[in-house]
Amino acid sequence: MASEKEAIAIVLDVGPSMDSAAEGDRTKLQESIDCIHMILQRKLFSESKDEVSLILIGSDETANELADDDSYNNISVARPLATVTWPFLEFVQNDISPTDNETDFLDGIVVAADHLRSQTMGKRGFVSSKIILFSDLAGPVADNQLDAITKSLKSADIALNVIGVDPDEDESDEDRKPPQGGAGPSTAPHRKPKTPQQKLGEKIVNHILEAVDGECYTFSETWEFLSNYQSKSVRPTAWKCQLDIAENVKIPINAYIRVKEAKSKGFKTVYAKDPESTIIRESTHHLNDEEETEVERKDMVQGHRYGSTLVPFSDEDLQAMKFRSEKCFQVLGFTSRENVNRYMFMGDSTMIVHPEKGDEVAAAALSSLIKACQQMNKVVIVRRCYSASSSPKIGVLEPDIDEKKNRERFFYHDLPFAEDVRRFTMSTLPYSEETITDYNDKFKPSDDQLDVVDGLIDSMMLVVKDEDGEKIEEKKPKNLFNPYLQRLYHCLNHRANDTTEALPGPSDRLVESLEMSERVKEASNNQLKKVKETFPLKRVAKAKGKDTADNVFNIEEKDAEGESSEKKPRMDDVELSDLQKEKVDKIGTVTPVEDFLAILSQKDRDRYDEACEMIRERIIQLVFDSFGSQLFSKAIDCLRAYRAQTLKHSEPRDFNKFLFSLKESLFQKNKKAFWKLMIEEKLGLVTKLESEESSVTKAEGDDFLTEVVEEKIKEEAPPKEDADELLDMM
Amino acid sequence: MADFDWGFGGDEDDFDEEGGDFRAQPVQRDGLILLIDCSKAMFTVRDEGSFFSQAINCAVGAARNKIVSNDRDMFGVVFYSTKETKNPNDFKNISVVKNLEQPGADTVSDLEKFIEDEDYEEFKDNYGSSDTYQLSDAFWTCSNLFSNCSTKLGQRRILLFTSDDDPSKGNKHFKNSAAAKAGDMSENKIDIMLIPMITSTTPFDEKKFWKDVLVNLTDDSEEFIANAAQTRRELENVIRSKAHKQRAQTKLSLNLGGDVELSVGVYNLIRTCTKPSAIKLYNKTNEELKTTRKAFLEETGEVLLPQDMKKSLKFADRQICFEPEEINEMKRYGDVGMFLLGFKPMKYLKKDYHVRPAQFIYPDEGGTSGSTNLFSALLRRCLKRNVFALCRFTARKNAFPRFVALVPQEEERDEQGVQQVPSGFHAIFLPFSDDFRKIKAVEDPITANSDQVEAAKQLISSLNIPFQLDMIENPALQTHFANVEAIALDRDMPDKVTDLTKPDVGAMMKRASKALKEFGDLLFPSDYTPGARKRGGPPAKRPKVDxxxxxxxxxxxxxxxxxxxxxxxxxxxxxxxxxxxxxxxxxxxxxxx
Structure with a gap:
């Protein structure tokens, strides 16, 4: 099936009047080129099938099929009708310059209409055509053919949009709303008055627009709705099925996806040095032995885990056990609307259910159900199976009736299965007088606090009335674009032109859409101060991600200070330490070794000494609190870990000091069993052989680790304060 | 590429399909020990089976549940008040029945043996009941199991099953030593959750003993003595909800503007539970195979490392390449957290705004003290005024911001007073402009007349059903696990799985035959065949060709x-x-x- 596409002829006036300033200090031609460039980009990135041509009026050369010696001169078809390509974009960006030729814009329209006609004739798929004229209408114009031109545009069903007309200075602008909400056109205060020629041109254009579809726009109006990139549009396809109620009621329906996240085209991984070369990916399977022996496909069998048990499945098993179902849409029953809340919705989309196209019986039946549900405040619980090869889902049909638009429909959403629900029990918050308990009383907001929050809500309402009492909704989802896609398209365009330069940051418009609006910011400023005064908030620990966020994301501030990106930590650096950093602040008795290592692995600050002190404390506690030898093995583990770290950090002094005092205490307190263990495990002093920093010789070390030689200990005993310290710890 | 993860924790999409770059992602593994009282009182015969058999049933259920939903978690079972002493530290009357390990088929089948016969032969032969023991020793044993566990554990939790509301019998030392050990464990972040075993005739007064022993365990958001469950089903539900600690998906700040920030935890009340993917086994030994992936150039055979590769998109025949880090950069905007943009009346949250399952937020005093106070005030006023808060929400470093509606939620409890939905805010994800699809409205819609609507109402009334969140199990998932279990436990037949998603057509016909008939008669002409209009005859036959x-x-x-x-x-x-x-x-x- 040929897709539906549009033929668009862009007519650009490059004559002398376009070389004058439009708004600000940019010329009208530059403004036009920007708009055209954006139109083309949107087509390109949305992979639109629409075909676009570019016709220049006022060009030095003449290149069109209607031209002869005295008519249609200085008009050239710069790009014939075709889908948008990169060279087309580059042409628009680089190869258009103003000329001194004044040309009749009506001639341009005629050439464009003729071009559209000849290029679409006999081709399939075109459902509409349109001319977009970029001109300030300041050139000479002959209106003797006007009626004929209007007539032929109308009969060929070609729409006309004119962009670049200055806003009227005398007439009020009220009945012309910008194409998409938000700020209206910015009217430059010192605009040049319109020439009689321009006024005539506008009259002519308005005359045409009375007959054909289209509109006049200023540049700023145009930019308003062009500046968001467009995602690839998805042609809705119906999921056709029958809504079954018990055995005998079957209503043919067409369901469409109404809302689903638009994603970018999938990235392909390519070889950096030569993106065009083919990359082969291969996976191989290996035994977990020393040689990592590769296993061939025929020697493999599929399996599933049952906890620690591995369960092999033969092909027959798989076949026999496959869950089977068939395509269906069946009513399980009707339930009160309150039983189904939107936080329960699963899946990634909203579907709309319409009756089967053209089936009046189905339409009446579905309509009766929608209306009855709406009136009784019910929803329908259904079983839905997309196809015979997919597993069944349960879902809910919710009526949606808009009488003004004469529209009735069901919305469909998936619902969770029992397995998907995780019961979380959380303490009741004091959100009403009835919910205050002994436990949460201390969090209860006071009347003053509630008033402040009320004030905050008032000041931050996003639905406000304008002067005419019309409600205006700020930050409406339909006006908010996916920020990642917007930046991606922006960067794609950037990178397509220049492969080396750094990527551009988010556009002002994007930032504006993501931030609190200036109006709200201003209105809420005082209320926020009050919140700060009435609610004592104190940061206890840095929220996860916060510290990194400060460094990584605050692009604007950093750039302003000129110390931009180099300080940004790479993502990888943060991750592991982040995970470990969490919570481990002390060495406990349960997993002391892990805690010890976790603290040491915290890269953000050096806690080696602190950690060693804690592990020493823990070892002593484990040894001397232990009933019998119960906790000795754990203490040995700690000692071993401590020793290993000592070697790693080449700081053996503290360790050796500790060992001397430990040995002494062991003998004093009759924990010789532990000493024996230390000998068995060879957990002795760190000697010179092991670490250059050590002052202990090999012989001394060997001596130390023997049963009892008390004099020797005394000789090399640590300074007295350390021994005291140790006793304090105990 | 999904940006969120409702699955099994971890940010998998950070490494997408990058060949060779499979860094080990630390996944948190939890430990659960079931500590079961085996004193004689537990064996008294009752209608629903003895408390002991109920506890074992719970243990089997918990083990299976772990296997199904978190199969990397560790699971152990300890009996106390046994005649025998079977534990590495020789604590009297304590028996380690299942060491803290990843549960498997034998865990389930060994536990099931305890309740195979009504005389509990297996138990009596190997363990037996006694009435002397030290509770502190039981705690010590569990604590040692946790610390000797070979893997680093995330959450550590003990579920304690007993019918005895005062095991100390007035012995101060018994109580004090138990309380001291419990306090010690709490400091080490081991939770003890008491599951009282009761019937309607045997009251359980937790104030007598347990409240004092577990006094230090009152976490901010959880109670450590479970609501007493009287029926088996209730008990199973309690176990299901208590077997894992409620863990926030992430904790972050909610910024109200300027520098006014509170801290919240983000939870997934609902997440899609998926069938685990198959693994590759060596058919001779059934051992698991490791998979290695590599990428190389077709032309030269040169093996490529991640740094040799770039990400590319093709538009209009032109390849545009980025470094993977550049793609992350494009996603990044602002800090991680929620940023308030304003408030809107609830009716501005349109029914069709749905792109992914919602999350839930609850204040986190541990991040910012005073959060609960401000959060409660916001909740209260939003409920009262029927408004939602619109926020920009960046969940992770490399996730792009999305818009969420924070919808206030009152606490909901069932008739027994068991909490069904906690109080807090749901974060409903809003679609972007890009996400709406244009669907042609039905041309000249036909709407039903009042008689027809009346007939539909009759039908609806006669087919009224209750709906609860945990009513319907996923038949595909249940079938899968029943099959795996049958082979693993060497059973002849898998447990029969009832497909609860199927309508009970028989019952519906019975309840609504009249309404169905009237509805059918009024709305469907007798010669109407659903779906027949469109097809217009049998499908086209394949032309006869040679x-x-x-x-x-x-x-x-x-x-x-x-x-x-x-x-x-x-x-x-x-x-x-x-x-x-x-x-x-x-x-x-x-x-x-």
Missing amino acids: PEEMARNGALGKLTVAILKEICAEVNVKPKGTKKADIIDALNKHFGV
Whole structure:
């Protein structure tokens, strides 16, 4: 099936009047080129099938099929009708310059209409055509053919949009709303008055627009709705099925996806040095032995885990056990609307259910159900199976009736299965007088606090009335674009032109859409101060991600200070330490070794000494609190870990000091069993052989680790304060 | 590429399909020990089986549940008040029945043996009941199991099953030492959750003993003595909800503007539970195989490392390349957290705004003290004024911001007072402009007249059902696990799985036969066949062709791919690819053209 596409002829006036300033200090031609460039980009990135041509009026050369010696001169078809390509974009960006030729814009329209006609004739798929004229209408114009031109545009069903007309200075602008909400056109205060020629041109254009579809726009109006990139549009396809109620009621329906996240085209991984070369990916399977022996496909069998048990499945098993179902849409029953809340919705989309196209019986039946549900405040619980090869889902049909638009429909959403629900029990918050308990009383907001929050809500309402009492909704989802896609398209365009330069940051418009609006910011400023005064908030620990966020994301501030990106930590650096950093602040008795290592692995600050002190404390506690030898093995583990770290950090002094005092205490307190263990495990002093920093010789070390030689200990005993310290710890 | 993860924790999409770059992602593994009282009182025969058998049933259920939903978690079972002493530290009357390990088929089958017969032979032969023990010793044993566990554990939790509301019998030392040990464990972040075993006739007064022993365990958001469950089903529900600690998906700040920030935890009340993916086994030994992936250049065979590769998109025949880090950069905007943008009346949250399952937020005093106070005030006023808060929400470093509606939620409890939905805010994800699809409205819609609507109302009334969140199990998932379990436990037949998603047509016909008939009579003409209009006769038959002759004439190209495939099947030819040219090639070869 040929897709539906549009033929668009862009007519650009490059004559002398376009070389004058439009708004600000940019010329009208530059403004036009920007708009055209954006139109083309949107087509390109949305992979639109629409075909676009570019016709220049006022060009030095003449290149069109209607031209002869005295008519249609200085008009050239710069790009014939075709889908948008990169060279087309580059042409628009680089190869258009103003000329001194004044040309009749009506001639341009005629050439464009003729071009559209000849290029679409006999081709399939075109459902509409349109001319977009970029001109300030300041050139000479002959209106003797006007009626004929209007007539032929109308009969060929070609729409006309004119962009670049200055806003009227005398007439009020009220009945012309910008194409998409938000700020209206910015009217430059010192605009040049319109020439009689321009006024005539506008009259002519308005005359045409009375007959054909289209509109006049200023540049700023145009930019308003062009500046968001467009995602690839998805042609809705119906999921056709029958809504079954018990055995005998079957209503043919067409369901469409109404809302689903638009994603970018999938990235392909390519070889950096030569993106065009083919990359082969291969996976191989290996035994977990020393040689990592590769296993061939025929020697493999599929399996599933049952906890620690591995369960092999033969092909027959798989076949026999496959869950089977068939395509269906069946009513399980009707339930009160309150039983189904939107936080329960699963899946990634909203579907709309319409009756089967053209089936009046189905339409009446579905309509009766929608209306009855709406009136009784019910929803329908259904079983839905997309196809015979997919597993069944349960879902809910919710009526949606808009009488003004004469529209009735069901919305469909998936619902969770029992397995998907995780019961979380959380303490009741004091959100009403009835919910205050002994436990949460201390969090209860006071009347003053509630008033402040009320004030905050008032000041931050996003639905406000304008002067005419019309409600205006700020930050409406339909006006908010996916920020990642917007930046991606922006960067794609950037990178397509220049492969080396750094990527551009988010556009002002994007930032504006993501931030609190200036109006709200201003209105809420005082209320926020009050919140700060009435609610004592104190940061206890840095929220996860916060510290990194400060460094990584605050692009604007950093750039302003000129110390931009180099300080940004790479993502990888943060991750592991982040995970470990969490919570481990002390060495406990349960997993002391892990805690010890976790603290040491915290890269953000050096806690080696602190950690060693804690592990020493823990070892002593484990040894001397232990009933019998119960906790000795754990203490040995700690000692071993401590020793290993000592070697790693080449700081053996503290360790050796500790060992001397430990040995002494062991003998004093009759924990010789532990000493024996230390000998068995060879957990002795760190000697010179092991670490250059050590002052202990090999012989001394060997001596130390023997049963009892008390004099020797005394000789090399640590300074007295350390021994005291140790006793304090105990 | 999903940006969120409702699955099994971890940010998998950070490493997407990058060849070779499979860094080990630390996944948190939890430990759960079931500590079961085996004193004689637990064996008293009751209607629903003895408390002991109920506890074992719970243990089996918990083990299976772990296997199904978190199979990397560690699971252990300890009996106390046993005649025998079976533990590494020789604490009297304590028996470690299952060491803290990843549970498997034998965990389930060994536990099931305890309740195979009514005389509990297995138990009596190996353990037996006694009435002397030290509770502190039982705690010590569990604590040692946790610390000797070979893997680093995330959450550590003990579920304690007993019917005895005062095991100390007035012995101060018994109580104090238990309380001291419990306090010690709490400091080490081991939770003890008491599951009281009761019937309607045996009251359980937790104030007598347990409240004092577990006094230090009152976490901010959880109670450590479970609501007493009287029926088996209630008990199973309690176990299900208590077997894992409620863990926030992430904790972050909610910024109200300027520098006014509170801290919240983000939770997934609902997440899609998916079938675990299959693994590859060596058919001779059933051992698991490791998979290695590599990428290399076709031309030179050069093996490529991640840094040799870039990400590319193709538009209008032009490849545009980025470094992976540049793609992350494009996603990043602002800090991680929620940023308030304003408030809107609830009716501005349109019914069709849905792109992914919602999350839930609850204040986190641990992040910012005072959060609960401000959060409660916001909740209270939003509920009262029927408004939602619109926020920008960045969940992770490399996730792009989305807009969420924070919808206030009151606490909901069932008739027994068990909390069904906690109080807090749901974060409903809003679609972007890009996400709406244009769907043509129905032309000249036909709407039902009041008689027809009346008939529909009758039908609806007669087919009224309750709906609860945990009512319907996923039949595909249940079937899968029943099958795996049957093979693992060497059972003849898998447990029968009832497909609860299927409508009970029989019951519906019974309840609504009159309403169904009236509805049918009024809305469907007698000659109406659903779906028949469209088709207009049987599907077009394949034109009679002689493929061989067509191949000789070079005319195969005229046939559609579907027909070509059918021909291939008939003549038993397997084409190299699915492209038309491949199929024609194969057929030509087959016919020797």
